[in-house]
Amino acid sequence: MQFDTPSIRHAADALAATLREHRRTLHRHPEIAFEEHATASYVESVLGELGVKSRRVVGTGLVAVLEGRGQGCVAVRADMDALPVDEAPGRDGYRSETPGMSHACGHDGHVAVLLGLAELLAGADELPGTVVLYFQPAEEGPGGALPMVQAGVLDDPAPQAVLALHVSSRLPTGIVAVRPGPSTGSDDAFDITVHGVGGHAAHPDTAVDPIPIAAEIISALQQVITREIDPVTPVVLTFGSIHGGTRRNVIAASVKLEGTLRTANQHNRDLLVARIPEVARSVAATHRATATVTHRAGYPVGVNDPALTEIVADAARAVLGDHRVGPVPTPTLGGEDFYAFGKSGLPVSMFLLGVANVQRGITAPHHSADFDLDEDALPAGVAVFAETLRRLLVT
Numbered sequence: 001m002q003f004d005t006p007s008i009r010h011a012a013d014a015l016a017a018t019l020r021e022h023r024r025t026l027h028r029h030p031e032i033a034f035e036e037h038a039t040a041s042y043v044e045s046v047l048g049e050l051g052v053k054s055r056r057v058v059g060t061g062l063v064a065v066l067e068g069r070g071q072g073c074v075a076v077r078a079d080m081d082a083l084p085v086d087e088a089p090g091r092d093g094y095r096s097e098t099p100g101m102s103h104a105c106g107h108d109g110h111v112a113v114l115l116g117l118a119e120l121l122a123g124a125d126e127l128p129g130t131v132v133l134y135f136q137p138a139e140e141g142p143g144g145a146l147p148m149v150q151a152g153v154l155d156d157p158a159p160q161a162v163l164a165l166h167v168s169s170r171l172p173t174g175i176v177a178v179r180p181g182p183s184t185g186s187d188d189a190f191d192i193t194v195h196g197v198g199g200h201a202a203h204p205d206t207a208v209d210p211i212p213i214a215a216e217i218i219s220a221l222q223q224v225i226t227r228e229i230d231p232v233t234p235v236v237l238t239f240g241s242i243h244g245g246t247r248r249n250v251i252a253a254s255v256k257l258e259g260t261l262r263t264a265n266q267h268n269r270d271l272l273v274a275r276i277p278e279v280a281r282s283v284a285a286t287h288r289a290t291a292t293v294t295h296r297a298g299y300p301v302g303v304n305d306p307a308l309t310e311i312v313a314d315a316a317r318a319v320l321g322d323h324r325v326g327p328v329p330t331p332t333l334g335g336e337d338f339y340a341f342g343k344s345g346l347p348v349s350m351f352l353l354g355v356a357n358v359q360r361g362i363t364a365p366h367h368s369a370d371f372d373l374d375e376d377a378l379p380a381g382v383a384v385f386a387e388t389l390r391r392l393l394v395t
């Protein structure tokens with residue numbers, strides 16, 4: 001095929017059945033972080049049949065390279081991991097065959113799209129430049145993008161930009177949405193342990209009760225968010241777990257809080273990463289206790305390069321039509337490790353591809369047992385990637 005816009009549109013549509021087959025095969029065999037062995041083997045075998053060379057990195061990750069005539073080089077990434085979510089019944093012929101595990105975030109669709117893209121590119125007469133495909137493990141945690149970067153995937157060969165998509169259950173099928181600038185949240189973990197002195201419930205004066213202190217720390221931190229953060233910038237601090245004590249008539253010796261902090265800009269993140277331990281320790285000290293705080297930095301704020309995102313949007317309009325491309329109105333505080341590929345300043349951009357279909361009953365949110373995706377949307381993902389690559393490489 002010619003590598004031009006009408007041919008790309010046509011070739012992507014012609015891949016519909018293949019994309020469905022890839023997605024269903026992957027969907028039946030979900031694997032979680034760094035255990036994507038069967039997934040990686042499947043990717044290798046499909047690429048092998050297409051004559052596309054690939055190499056393994058960080059265990060289950062893969063880098064595939066399709067060389068073209070020009071100097072340009074652009075990478076496209078798909079994450080491969082599933083989730084420990086027990087899938088609800090009702091999927092005829094493609095239900096997860098692993099109990100307690102499913103592709104509840106749609107990463108099976110991402111891999112299918114990248115395999116379809118490889119097929120489209122392998123069938124092109126000549127590519128105007130080099131395309132690199134990253135098949136990445138462990139997006140749902142602990143993160144596979146940063147290990148791939150640390151393993152040197154951005155050096156061999158060196159791309160000028162990295163692209164990705166995420167399917168979205170909040171957008172109608174086949175609709176593409178883009179957002180320049182900050183798009184996904186930072187994601188930091190905090191463990192706070194309040195150390196008191198255990199004792200008899202009837203004699204609190206002889207103990208230091210950590211339970212009301214833990215409650216006060218939670219309230220004080222929510223107050224930091226409403227009083228110290230610019231109110232038009234989104235921030236979330238959720239303590240999803242609190243544990244302390246054994247029975248009603250015993251004052252506990254300690255209480256442990258586990259929280260997650262999400263922000264949409266680095267300023268708020270820095271401020272709260274400093275304030276959370278400060279407030280926790282001082283509230284504890286006020287009541288004669290101590291608090292130890294551990295912080296684990298997670299994914300940074302995800303920022304889509306504005307110029308690259310505009311090229312993606314233009315490409316999407318060219319292959320799908322203006323009416324099927326729109327903006328993402330607000331950032332999400334969900335974390336996304338794709339942006340680690342842009343850590344050193346490399347332009348990166350991720351677009352959303354709608355996969356909801358009310359008529360087919362496909363509306364459940366990501367990470368839920370009922371999550372599903374409308375496979376008819378997948379050719380649009382291939383077409384947008386291919387057209388964006390064409391525009392970036394033909395310069």
Ligand SMILES: [Zn+2]
Pocket residue numbers: 105140366367
């Ligand atoms: Zn997810």
Ligand SMILES: [Zn+2]
Pocket residue numbers: 105106107139166
């Ligand atoms: Zn995801």
